[in-house]
Amino acid sequence: QAHPPTTLSLRGIVLSFGGVRAINGLDLDVRSGEIHGLIGPNGSGKTTTLNVISGYYRPEQGTMALDGAPLPAGVSTDRASRGIARTFQTPRLIGEASVLENVMIGGTAHCHSTFAEALFRLPRHCAEERELAERAQLALRAVGLVGLAEVRADRLQHSELRFMEIARALMQRPAFLLLDEPAAGLSAEEIRHLATLVRAIREGGTGVLLVEHHADLIFDICEHVTVLNLGAILAAGTPGEVRAHKEVVSAYLGA
Ligand code: ADP
Structure with missing residues:
Protein backbone atom coordinates (compact mmCIF):
# COMPACT_ATOMS: atom_id res chain seq x y z
CA GLN A 1 0.00 0.00 0.00
CA ILE A 84 -11.71 9.26 4.55
CA ALA A 85 -14.10 8.23 7.33
CA ARG A 86 -16.80 10.20 9.15
CA THR A 87 -19.36 10.19 11.91
CA PHE A 88 -22.80 11.79 11.82
CA GLN A 89 -24.57 14.36 13.99
CA THR A 90 -27.22 11.73 14.71
CA PRO A 91 -25.47 8.41 15.35
CA ARG A 92 -26.35 5.74 12.79
CA LEU A 93 -26.90 2.22 14.02
CA ILE A 94 -28.62 -1.06 13.40
CA GLY A 95 -30.49 -1.35 16.69
CA GLU A 96 -31.10 -5.08 16.66
CA ALA A 97 -27.46 -5.92 15.90
CA SER A 98 -24.77 -6.08 18.58
CA VAL A 99 -22.41 -3.23 19.25
CA LEU A 100 -19.61 -5.44 17.94
CA GLU A 101 -21.43 -6.07 14.65
CA ASN A 102 -22.23 -2.37 14.31
CA VAL A 103 -18.51 -1.67 14.57
CA MET A 104 -17.47 -4.59 12.31
CA ILE A 105 -19.56 -3.03 9.55
CA GLY A 106 -17.02 -0.21 9.46
CA GLY A 107 -14.43 -2.65 8.15
CA THR A 108 -16.58 -3.61 5.18
CA ALA A 109 -19.07 -0.79 4.63
CA HIS A 110 -17.20 0.63 1.66
CA CYS A 111 -18.25 -2.39 -0.39
CA HIS A 112 -21.94 -1.84 0.36
CA SER A 113 -24.47 0.91 -0.14
CA THR A 114 -26.14 0.71 3.30
CA PHE A 115 -25.28 -0.46 6.80
CA ALA A 116 -28.12 -3.01 6.62
CA GLU A 117 -26.62 -4.50 3.49
CA ALA A 118 -23.17 -4.49 5.10
CA LEU A 119 -24.59 -6.30 8.16
CA PHE A 120 -26.33 -8.87 5.98
CA ARG A 121 -23.09 -9.53 4.15
CA LEU A 122 -20.73 -9.67 7.13
CA PRO A 123 -18.64 -12.81 6.79
CA ARG A 124 -20.27 -15.45 8.97
CA HIS A 125 -17.46 -17.93 9.32
CA CYS A 126 -13.80 -18.34 8.70
CA ALA A 127 -10.76 -16.26 9.37
CA GLU A 128 -12.17 -13.14 7.77
CA GLU A 129 -14.93 -12.79 10.34
CA ARG A 130 -12.50 -13.51 13.18
CA GLU A 131 -10.10 -10.86 11.94
CA LEU A 132 -12.89 -8.27 11.60
CA ALA A 133 -14.22 -9.13 15.07
CA GLU A 134 -10.76 -8.81 16.60
CA ARG A 135 -10.23 -5.44 14.97
CA ALA A 136 -13.68 -4.33 16.16
CA GLN A 137 -12.80 -5.38 19.72
CA LEU A 138 -9.64 -3.28 19.52
CA ALA A 139 -11.62 -0.31 18.21
CA LEU A 140 -14.15 -0.74 21.04
CA ARG A 141 -11.32 -0.91 23.53
CA ALA A 142 -9.84 2.29 22.09
CA VAL A 143 -13.11 4.18 22.62
CA GLY A 144 -13.84 2.62 26.02
CA LEU A 145 -16.81 0.42 25.06
CA VAL A 146 -15.24 -3.02 25.11
CA GLY A 147 -17.52 -4.23 27.92
CA LEU A 148 -20.58 -3.58 25.73
CA ALA A 149 -19.51 -5.52 22.63
CA GLU A 150 -22.27 -8.12 22.88
CA VAL A 151 -25.07 -5.72 23.87
CA ARG A 152 -27.74 -4.81 21.30
CA ALA A 153 -26.89 -1.37 19.93
CA ASP A 154 -30.37 0.01 20.71
CA ARG A 155 -29.65 -0.54 24.42
CA LEU A 156 -26.80 1.96 24.39
CA GLN A 157 -27.10 5.45 25.75
CA HIS A 158 -26.73 8.37 23.40
CA SER A 159 -23.18 9.12 24.52
CA GLU A 160 -22.17 5.48 24.07
CA LEU A 161 -23.54 5.54 20.52
CA ARG A 162 -21.33 8.52 19.75
CA PHE A 163 -18.27 6.55 20.82
CA MET A 164 -19.54 3.48 18.93
CA GLU A 165 -19.67 5.59 15.75
CA ILE A 166 -16.07 6.65 16.24
CA ALA A 167 -15.07 3.01 16.73
CA ARG A 168 -16.83 2.12 13.48
CA ALA A 169 -15.01 4.90 11.64
CA LEU A 170 -11.66 3.74 13.08
CA MET A 171 -12.25 0.33 11.48
CA GLN A 172 -11.39 2.01 8.17
CA ARG A 173 -7.96 2.99 9.56
P1 ADP B 1 -24.13 24.30 10.03
O1 ADP B 1 -23.70 22.89 9.98
O2 ADP B 1 -23.00 25.27 10.16
O3 ADP B 1 -25.20 24.57 11.06
P2 ADP B 1 -25.29 23.75 7.45
O4 ADP B 1 -24.11 23.31 6.65
O5 ADP B 1 -26.17 22.69 8.01
O6 ADP B 1 -24.77 24.69 8.63
O7 ADP B 1 -26.19 24.73 6.60
C1 ADP B 1 -25.68 25.81 5.83
C2 ADP B 1 -26.81 26.49 5.08
O8 ADP B 1 -27.28 25.61 4.07
C3 ADP B 1 -28.02 26.83 5.94
O9 ADP B 1 -28.57 28.03 5.43
C4 ADP B 1 -28.93 25.65 5.71
O10 ADP B 1 -30.27 26.04 5.92
C5 ADP B 1 -28.66 25.31 4.26
N1 ADP B 1 -28.83 23.88 3.99
C6 ADP B 1 -28.04 22.87 4.45
N2 ADP B 1 -28.44 21.68 3.96
C7 ADP B 1 -29.50 21.94 3.16
C8 ADP B 1 -30.36 21.13 2.34
N3 ADP B 1 -30.18 19.80 2.25
N4 ADP B 1 -31.35 21.75 1.65
C9 ADP B 1 -31.52 23.08 1.72
N5 ADP B 1 -30.75 23.90 2.46
C10 ADP B 1 -29.76 23.35 3.18
Missing part, protein backbone atom coordinates in the same frame (compact mmCIF):
# COMPACT_ATOMS: atom_id res chain seq x y z
CA ALA A 2 1.19 3.51 -0.81
CA HIS A 3 1.73 6.05 1.93
CA PRO A 4 -1.50 7.54 3.20
CA PRO A 5 -2.13 11.06 1.95
CA THR A 6 -1.00 13.81 4.29
CA THR A 7 -3.13 16.75 3.17
CA LEU A 8 -6.80 16.99 2.34
CA SER A 9 -7.40 20.30 0.56
CA LEU A 10 -10.46 22.20 -0.56
CA ARG A 11 -10.16 25.15 -2.90
CA GLY A 12 -12.84 27.64 -3.84
CA ILE A 13 -15.78 25.44 -2.89
CA VAL A 14 -19.18 26.98 -3.69
CA LEU A 15 -22.50 25.26 -3.02
CA SER A 16 -26.02 26.73 -2.94
CA PHE A 17 -29.36 25.31 -1.91
CA GLY A 18 -32.00 27.17 -3.87
CA GLY A 19 -30.95 30.78 -3.53
CA VAL A 20 -28.90 30.22 -0.36
CA ARG A 21 -25.12 30.04 -0.65
CA ALA A 22 -24.35 27.45 1.99
CA ILE A 23 -20.64 27.52 1.11
CA ASN A 24 -19.18 30.56 -0.55
CA GLY A 25 -15.64 30.08 -1.83
CA LEU A 26 -14.17 27.90 0.90
CA ASP A 27 -10.46 26.97 1.10
CA LEU A 28 -9.49 24.43 3.74
CA ASP A 29 -6.44 22.23 4.44
CA VAL A 30 -6.60 19.33 6.88
CA ARG A 31 -3.24 17.68 7.60
CA SER A 32 -2.23 14.30 8.98
CA GLY A 33 -1.57 14.24 12.67
CA GLU A 34 -3.48 17.49 13.17
CA ILE A 35 -6.86 18.28 14.69
CA HIS A 36 -8.57 20.98 12.65
CA GLY A 37 -11.58 22.56 14.30
CA LEU A 38 -14.43 23.90 12.17
CA ILE A 39 -16.71 26.22 14.12
CA GLY A 40 -19.31 28.88 13.41
CA PRO A 41 -22.93 29.75 14.11
CA ASN A 42 -25.82 27.53 13.09
CA GLY A 43 -26.27 27.58 9.35
CA SER A 44 -22.71 28.73 8.64
CA GLY A 45 -21.98 25.68 6.45
CA LYS A 46 -20.10 23.28 8.71
CA THR A 47 -22.13 20.13 8.07
CA THR A 48 -22.43 21.01 4.38
CA THR A 49 -18.63 21.14 4.24
CA LEU A 50 -18.43 17.62 5.70
CA ASN A 51 -21.04 16.48 3.19
CA VAL A 52 -19.01 17.91 0.31
CA ILE A 53 -15.82 16.20 1.50
CA SER A 54 -17.77 12.94 2.01
CA GLY A 55 -19.03 13.18 -1.54
CA TYR A 56 -22.73 13.48 -0.65
CA TYR A 57 -22.96 16.89 -2.29
CA ARG A 58 -21.36 18.03 -5.49
CA PRO A 59 -20.29 21.66 -5.26
CA GLU A 60 -20.99 24.07 -8.14
CA GLN A 61 -17.41 25.29 -8.07
CA GLY A 62 -14.13 24.36 -6.52
CA THR A 63 -11.84 21.38 -6.22
CA MET A 64 -10.77 18.86 -3.60
CA ALA A 65 -7.51 16.94 -3.49
CA LEU A 66 -5.51 14.46 -1.44
CA ASP A 67 -1.84 15.45 -1.67
CA GLY A 68 -2.64 17.15 -4.94
CA ALA A 69 -4.47 14.16 -6.47
CA PRO A 70 -8.03 15.15 -7.35
CA LEU A 71 -10.74 13.87 -5.03
CA PRO A 72 -13.88 13.44 -7.14
CA ALA A 73 -16.87 15.51 -6.04
CA GLY A 74 -20.28 13.94 -5.58
CA VAL A 75 -18.94 10.38 -5.14
CA SER A 76 -19.41 9.02 -1.64
CA THR A 77 -18.79 5.34 -2.36
CA ASP A 78 -15.04 5.69 -2.83
CA ARG A 79 -14.26 7.66 0.32
CA ALA A 80 -13.37 4.69 2.53
CA SER A 81 -10.91 3.37 -0.02
CA ARG A 82 -9.37 6.84 -0.17
CA GLY A 83 -8.92 6.87 3.59
CA PRO A 174 -8.69 6.41 8.09
CA ALA A 175 -6.07 8.88 6.96
CA PHE A 176 -8.71 11.56 7.65
CA LEU A 177 -11.58 11.42 10.10
CA LEU A 178 -14.49 13.86 9.91
CA LEU A 179 -16.38 14.21 13.21
CA ASP A 180 -19.75 16.01 13.17
CA GLU A 181 -20.49 17.43 16.62
CA PRO A 182 -19.17 14.45 18.59
CA ALA A 183 -19.55 16.28 21.92
CA ALA A 184 -23.27 17.06 21.50
CA GLY A 185 -25.22 15.58 24.40
CA LEU A 186 -22.11 14.43 26.27
CA SER A 187 -21.42 15.18 29.94
CA ALA A 188 -18.31 17.10 31.00
CA GLU A 189 -16.61 13.84 31.93
CA GLU A 190 -17.54 12.22 28.61
CA ILE A 191 -16.17 15.27 26.77
CA ARG A 192 -12.85 14.81 28.60
CA HIS A 193 -12.87 11.18 27.47
CA LEU A 194 -13.64 12.32 23.91
CA ALA A 195 -10.75 14.82 24.01
CA THR A 196 -8.34 12.08 25.10
CA LEU A 197 -9.62 9.79 22.36
CA VAL A 198 -9.37 12.39 19.57
CA ARG A 199 -5.84 13.26 20.69
CA ALA A 200 -4.92 9.56 20.57
CA ILE A 201 -6.35 9.35 17.04
CA ARG A 202 -4.19 12.33 16.05
CA GLU A 203 -1.11 10.71 17.62
CA GLY A 204 -1.78 7.73 15.36
CA GLY A 205 -1.24 10.07 12.39
CA THR A 206 -4.85 10.58 11.34
CA GLY A 207 -5.93 14.09 10.36
CA VAL A 208 -9.14 15.04 12.18
CA LEU A 209 -11.67 17.61 10.98
CA LEU A 210 -13.79 18.38 14.01
CA VAL A 211 -17.11 20.21 13.62
CA GLU A 212 -18.17 21.24 17.08
CA HIS A 213 -20.28 23.75 18.98
CA HIS A 214 -18.37 23.12 22.14
CA ALA A 215 -15.82 25.96 21.87
CA ASP A 216 -13.78 24.94 24.92
CA LEU A 217 -13.15 21.52 23.40
CA ILE A 218 -12.09 23.06 20.09
CA PHE A 219 -9.70 25.55 21.64
CA ASP A 220 -8.34 22.86 23.93
CA ILE A 221 -7.41 20.16 21.42
CA CYS A 222 -7.05 21.72 17.95
CA GLU A 223 -3.83 22.76 16.22
CA HIS A 224 -5.78 24.80 13.74
CA VAL A 225 -9.23 26.41 13.89
CA THR A 226 -11.37 27.71 11.02
CA VAL A 227 -14.36 29.89 11.85
CA LEU A 228 -17.13 29.95 9.26
CA ASN A 229 -19.81 32.57 8.90
CA LEU A 230 -22.34 32.51 6.03
CA GLY A 231 -20.34 29.81 4.27
CA ALA A 232 -17.08 31.77 4.22
CA ILE A 233 -14.04 31.98 6.49
CA LEU A 234 -14.35 34.63 9.19
CA ALA A 235 -11.04 33.72 10.81
CA ALA A 236 -8.51 30.90 10.72
CA GLY A 237 -5.31 30.08 12.56
CA THR A 238 -4.09 28.63 15.81
CA PRO A 239 -6.56 28.63 18.71
CA GLY A 240 -4.70 31.62 20.16
CA GLU A 241 -4.90 33.58 16.90
CA VAL A 242 -8.58 32.80 16.41
CA ARG A 243 -9.47 33.70 20.00
CA ALA A 244 -7.70 37.05 19.60
CA HIS A 245 -9.67 37.86 16.46
CA LYS A 246 -12.14 40.60 17.41
CA GLU A 247 -14.90 39.65 14.99
CA VAL A 248 -14.79 36.05 16.12
CA VAL A 249 -15.04 37.00 19.74
CA SER A 250 -18.07 39.21 19.14
CA ALA A 251 -19.85 37.25 16.38
CA TYR A 252 -19.27 33.75 17.58
CA LEU A 253 -18.06 33.57 21.12
CA GLY A 254 -20.61 36.20 22.15
CA ALA A 255 -18.24 38.19 24.33
Whole structure:
Protein backbone atom coordinates (compact mmCIF):
# COMPACT_ATOMS: atom_id res chain seq x y z
CA GLN A 1 0.00 0.00 0.00
CA ALA A 2 1.19 3.51 -0.81
CA HIS A 3 1.73 6.05 1.93
CA PRO A 4 -1.50 7.54 3.20
CA PRO A 5 -2.13 11.06 1.95
CA THR A 6 -1.00 13.81 4.29
CA THR A 7 -3.13 16.75 3.17
CA LEU A 8 -6.80 16.99 2.34
CA SER A 9 -7.40 20.30 0.56
CA LEU A 10 -10.46 22.20 -0.56
CA ARG A 11 -10.16 25.15 -2.90
CA GLY A 12 -12.84 27.64 -3.84
CA ILE A 13 -15.78 25.44 -2.89
CA VAL A 14 -19.18 26.98 -3.69
CA LEU A 15 -22.50 25.26 -3.02
CA SER A 16 -26.02 26.73 -2.94
CA PHE A 17 -29.36 25.31 -1.91
CA GLY A 18 -32.00 27.17 -3.87
CA GLY A 19 -30.95 30.78 -3.53
CA VAL A 20 -28.90 30.22 -0.36
CA ARG A 21 -25.12 30.04 -0.65
CA ALA A 22 -24.35 27.45 1.99
CA ILE A 23 -20.64 27.52 1.11
CA ASN A 24 -19.18 30.56 -0.55
CA GLY A 25 -15.64 30.08 -1.83
CA LEU A 26 -14.17 27.90 0.90
CA ASP A 27 -10.46 26.97 1.10
CA LEU A 28 -9.49 24.43 3.74
CA ASP A 29 -6.44 22.23 4.44
CA VAL A 30 -6.60 19.33 6.88
CA ARG A 31 -3.24 17.68 7.60
CA SER A 32 -2.23 14.30 8.98
CA GLY A 33 -1.57 14.24 12.67
CA GLU A 34 -3.48 17.49 13.17
CA ILE A 35 -6.86 18.28 14.69
CA HIS A 36 -8.57 20.98 12.65
CA GLY A 37 -11.58 22.56 14.30
CA LEU A 38 -14.43 23.90 12.17
CA ILE A 39 -16.71 26.22 14.12
CA GLY A 40 -19.31 28.88 13.41
CA PRO A 41 -22.93 29.75 14.11
CA ASN A 42 -25.82 27.53 13.09
CA GLY A 43 -26.27 27.58 9.35
CA SER A 44 -22.71 28.73 8.64
CA GLY A 45 -21.98 25.68 6.45
CA LYS A 46 -20.10 23.28 8.71
CA THR A 47 -22.13 20.13 8.07
CA THR A 48 -22.43 21.01 4.38
CA THR A 49 -18.63 21.14 4.24
CA LEU A 50 -18.43 17.62 5.70
CA ASN A 51 -21.04 16.48 3.19
CA VAL A 52 -19.01 17.91 0.31
CA ILE A 53 -15.82 16.20 1.50
CA SER A 54 -17.77 12.94 2.01
CA GLY A 55 -19.03 13.18 -1.54
CA TYR A 56 -22.73 13.48 -0.65
CA TYR A 57 -22.96 16.89 -2.29
CA ARG A 58 -21.36 18.03 -5.49
CA PRO A 59 -20.29 21.66 -5.26
CA GLU A 60 -20.99 24.07 -8.14
CA GLN A 61 -17.41 25.29 -8.07
CA GLY A 62 -14.13 24.36 -6.52
CA THR A 63 -11.84 21.38 -6.22
CA MET A 64 -10.77 18.86 -3.60
CA ALA A 65 -7.51 16.94 -3.49
CA LEU A 66 -5.51 14.46 -1.44
CA ASP A 67 -1.84 15.45 -1.67
CA GLY A 68 -2.64 17.15 -4.94
CA ALA A 69 -4.47 14.16 -6.47
CA PRO A 70 -8.03 15.15 -7.35
CA LEU A 71 -10.74 13.87 -5.03
CA PRO A 72 -13.88 13.44 -7.14
CA ALA A 73 -16.87 15.51 -6.04
CA GLY A 74 -20.28 13.94 -5.58
CA VAL A 75 -18.94 10.38 -5.14
CA SER A 76 -19.41 9.02 -1.64
CA THR A 77 -18.79 5.34 -2.36
CA ASP A 78 -15.04 5.69 -2.83
CA ARG A 79 -14.26 7.66 0.32
CA ALA A 80 -13.37 4.69 2.53
CA SER A 81 -10.91 3.37 -0.02
CA ARG A 82 -9.37 6.84 -0.17
CA GLY A 83 -8.92 6.87 3.59
CA ILE A 84 -11.71 9.26 4.55
CA ALA A 85 -14.10 8.23 7.33
CA ARG A 86 -16.80 10.20 9.15
CA THR A 87 -19.36 10.19 11.91
CA PHE A 88 -22.80 11.79 11.82
CA GLN A 89 -24.57 14.36 13.99
CA THR A 90 -27.22 11.73 14.71
CA PRO A 91 -25.47 8.41 15.35
CA ARG A 92 -26.35 5.74 12.79
CA LEU A 93 -26.90 2.22 14.02
CA ILE A 94 -28.62 -1.06 13.40
CA GLY A 95 -30.49 -1.35 16.69
CA GLU A 96 -31.10 -5.08 16.66
CA ALA A 97 -27.46 -5.92 15.90
CA SER A 98 -24.77 -6.08 18.58
CA VAL A 99 -22.41 -3.23 19.25
CA LEU A 100 -19.61 -5.44 17.94
CA GLU A 101 -21.43 -6.07 14.65
CA ASN A 102 -22.23 -2.37 14.31
CA VAL A 103 -18.51 -1.67 14.57
CA MET A 104 -17.47 -4.59 12.31
CA ILE A 105 -19.56 -3.03 9.55
CA GLY A 106 -17.02 -0.21 9.46
CA GLY A 107 -14.43 -2.65 8.15
CA THR A 108 -16.58 -3.61 5.18
CA ALA A 109 -19.07 -0.79 4.63
CA HIS A 110 -17.20 0.63 1.66
CA CYS A 111 -18.25 -2.39 -0.39
CA HIS A 112 -21.94 -1.84 0.36
CA SER A 113 -24.47 0.91 -0.14
CA THR A 114 -26.14 0.71 3.30
CA PHE A 115 -25.28 -0.46 6.80
CA ALA A 116 -28.12 -3.01 6.62
CA GLU A 117 -26.62 -4.50 3.49
CA ALA A 118 -23.17 -4.49 5.10
CA LEU A 119 -24.59 -6.30 8.16
CA PHE A 120 -26.33 -8.87 5.98
CA ARG A 121 -23.09 -9.53 4.15
CA LEU A 122 -20.73 -9.67 7.13
CA PRO A 123 -18.64 -12.81 6.79
CA ARG A 124 -20.27 -15.45 8.97
CA HIS A 125 -17.46 -17.93 9.32
CA CYS A 126 -13.80 -18.34 8.70
CA ALA A 127 -10.76 -16.26 9.37
CA GLU A 128 -12.17 -13.14 7.77
CA GLU A 129 -14.93 -12.79 10.34
CA ARG A 130 -12.50 -13.51 13.18
CA GLU A 131 -10.10 -10.86 11.94
CA LEU A 132 -12.89 -8.27 11.60
CA ALA A 133 -14.22 -9.13 15.07
CA GLU A 134 -10.76 -8.81 16.60
CA ARG A 135 -10.23 -5.44 14.97
CA ALA A 136 -13.68 -4.33 16.16
CA GLN A 137 -12.80 -5.38 19.72
CA LEU A 138 -9.64 -3.28 19.52
CA ALA A 139 -11.62 -0.31 18.21
CA LEU A 140 -14.15 -0.74 21.04
CA ARG A 141 -11.32 -0.91 23.53
CA ALA A 142 -9.84 2.29 22.09
CA VAL A 143 -13.11 4.18 22.62
CA GLY A 144 -13.84 2.62 26.02
CA LEU A 145 -16.81 0.42 25.06
CA VAL A 146 -15.24 -3.02 25.11
CA GLY A 147 -17.52 -4.23 27.92
CA LEU A 148 -20.58 -3.58 25.73
CA ALA A 149 -19.51 -5.52 22.63
CA GLU A 150 -22.27 -8.12 22.88
CA VAL A 151 -25.07 -5.72 23.87
CA ARG A 152 -27.74 -4.81 21.30
CA ALA A 153 -26.89 -1.37 19.93
CA ASP A 154 -30.37 0.01 20.71
CA ARG A 155 -29.65 -0.54 24.42
CA LEU A 156 -26.80 1.96 24.39
CA GLN A 157 -27.10 5.45 25.75
CA HIS A 158 -26.73 8.37 23.40
CA SER A 159 -23.18 9.12 24.52
CA GLU A 160 -22.17 5.48 24.07
CA LEU A 161 -23.54 5.54 20.52
CA ARG A 162 -21.33 8.52 19.75
CA PHE A 163 -18.27 6.55 20.82
CA MET A 164 -19.54 3.48 18.93
CA GLU A 165 -19.67 5.59 15.75
CA ILE A 166 -16.07 6.65 16.24
CA ALA A 167 -15.07 3.01 16.73
CA ARG A 168 -16.83 2.12 13.48
CA ALA A 169 -15.01 4.90 11.64
CA LEU A 170 -11.66 3.74 13.08
CA MET A 171 -12.25 0.33 11.48
CA GLN A 172 -11.39 2.01 8.17
CA ARG A 173 -7.96 2.99 9.56
CA PRO A 174 -8.69 6.41 8.09
CA ALA A 175 -6.07 8.88 6.96
CA PHE A 176 -8.71 11.56 7.65
CA LEU A 177 -11.58 11.42 10.10
CA LEU A 178 -14.49 13.86 9.91
CA LEU A 179 -16.38 14.21 13.21
CA ASP A 180 -19.75 16.01 13.17
CA GLU A 181 -20.49 17.43 16.62
CA PRO A 182 -19.17 14.45 18.59
CA ALA A 183 -19.55 16.28 21.92
CA ALA A 184 -23.27 17.06 21.50
CA GLY A 185 -25.22 15.58 24.40
CA LEU A 186 -22.11 14.43 26.27
CA SER A 187 -21.42 15.18 29.94
CA ALA A 188 -18.31 17.10 31.00
CA GLU A 189 -16.61 13.84 31.93
CA GLU A 190 -17.54 12.22 28.61
CA ILE A 191 -16.17 15.27 26.77
CA ARG A 192 -12.85 14.81 28.60
CA HIS A 193 -12.87 11.18 27.47
CA LEU A 194 -13.64 12.32 23.91
CA ALA A 195 -10.75 14.82 24.01
CA THR A 196 -8.34 12.08 25.10
CA LEU A 197 -9.62 9.79 22.36
CA VAL A 198 -9.37 12.39 19.57
CA ARG A 199 -5.84 13.26 20.69
CA ALA A 200 -4.92 9.56 20.57
CA ILE A 201 -6.35 9.35 17.04
CA ARG A 202 -4.19 12.33 16.05
CA GLU A 203 -1.11 10.71 17.62
CA GLY A 204 -1.78 7.73 15.36
CA GLY A 205 -1.24 10.07 12.39
CA THR A 206 -4.85 10.58 11.34
CA GLY A 207 -5.93 14.09 10.36
CA VAL A 208 -9.14 15.04 12.18
CA LEU A 209 -11.67 17.61 10.98
CA LEU A 210 -13.79 18.38 14.01
CA VAL A 211 -17.11 20.21 13.62
CA GLU A 212 -18.17 21.24 17.08
CA HIS A 213 -20.28 23.75 18.98
CA HIS A 214 -18.37 23.12 22.14
CA ALA A 215 -15.82 25.96 21.87
CA ASP A 216 -13.78 24.94 24.92
CA LEU A 217 -13.15 21.52 23.40
CA ILE A 218 -12.09 23.06 20.09
CA PHE A 219 -9.70 25.55 21.64
CA ASP A 220 -8.34 22.86 23.93
CA ILE A 221 -7.41 20.16 21.42
CA CYS A 222 -7.05 21.72 17.95
CA GLU A 223 -3.83 22.76 16.22
CA HIS A 224 -5.78 24.80 13.74
CA VAL A 225 -9.23 26.41 13.89
CA THR A 226 -11.37 27.71 11.02
CA VAL A 227 -14.36 29.89 11.85
CA LEU A 228 -17.13 29.95 9.26
CA ASN A 229 -19.81 32.57 8.90
CA LEU A 230 -22.34 32.51 6.03
CA GLY A 231 -20.34 29.81 4.27
CA ALA A 232 -17.08 31.77 4.22
CA ILE A 233 -14.04 31.98 6.49
CA LEU A 234 -14.35 34.63 9.19
CA ALA A 235 -11.04 33.72 10.81
CA ALA A 236 -8.51 30.90 10.72
CA GLY A 237 -5.31 30.08 12.56
CA THR A 238 -4.09 28.63 15.81
CA PRO A 239 -6.56 28.63 18.71
CA GLY A 240 -4.70 31.62 20.16
CA GLU A 241 -4.90 33.58 16.90
CA VAL A 242 -8.58 32.80 16.41
CA ARG A 243 -9.47 33.70 20.00
CA ALA A 244 -7.70 37.05 19.60
CA HIS A 245 -9.67 37.86 16.46
CA LYS A 246 -12.14 40.60 17.41
CA GLU A 247 -14.90 39.65 14.99
CA VAL A 248 -14.79 36.05 16.12
CA VAL A 249 -15.04 37.00 19.74
CA SER A 250 -18.07 39.21 19.14
CA ALA A 251 -19.85 37.25 16.38
CA TYR A 252 -19.27 33.75 17.58
CA LEU A 253 -18.06 33.57 21.12
CA GLY A 254 -20.61 36.20 22.15
CA ALA A 255 -18.24 38.19 24.33
P1 ADP B 1 -24.13 24.30 10.03
O1 ADP B 1 -23.70 22.89 9.98
O2 ADP B 1 -23.00 25.27 10.16
O3 ADP B 1 -25.20 24.57 11.06
P2 ADP B 1 -25.29 23.75 7.45
O4 ADP B 1 -24.11 23.31 6.65
O5 ADP B 1 -26.17 22.69 8.01
O6 ADP B 1 -24.77 24.69 8.63
O7 ADP B 1 -26.19 24.73 6.60
C1 ADP B 1 -25.68 25.81 5.83
C2 ADP B 1 -26.81 26.49 5.08
O8 ADP B 1 -27.28 25.61 4.07
C3 ADP B 1 -28.02 26.83 5.94
O9 ADP B 1 -28.57 28.03 5.43
C4 ADP B 1 -28.93 25.65 5.71
O10 ADP B 1 -30.27 26.04 5.92
C5 ADP B 1 -28.66 25.31 4.26
N1 ADP B 1 -28.83 23.88 3.99
C6 ADP B 1 -28.04 22.87 4.45
N2 ADP B 1 -28.44 21.68 3.96
C7 ADP B 1 -29.50 21.94 3.16
C8 ADP B 1 -30.36 21.13 2.34
N3 ADP B 1 -30.18 19.80 2.25
N4 ADP B 1 -31.35 21.75 1.65
C9 ADP B 1 -31.52 23.08 1.72
N5 ADP B 1 -30.75 23.90 2.46
C10 ADP B 1 -29.76 23.35 3.18
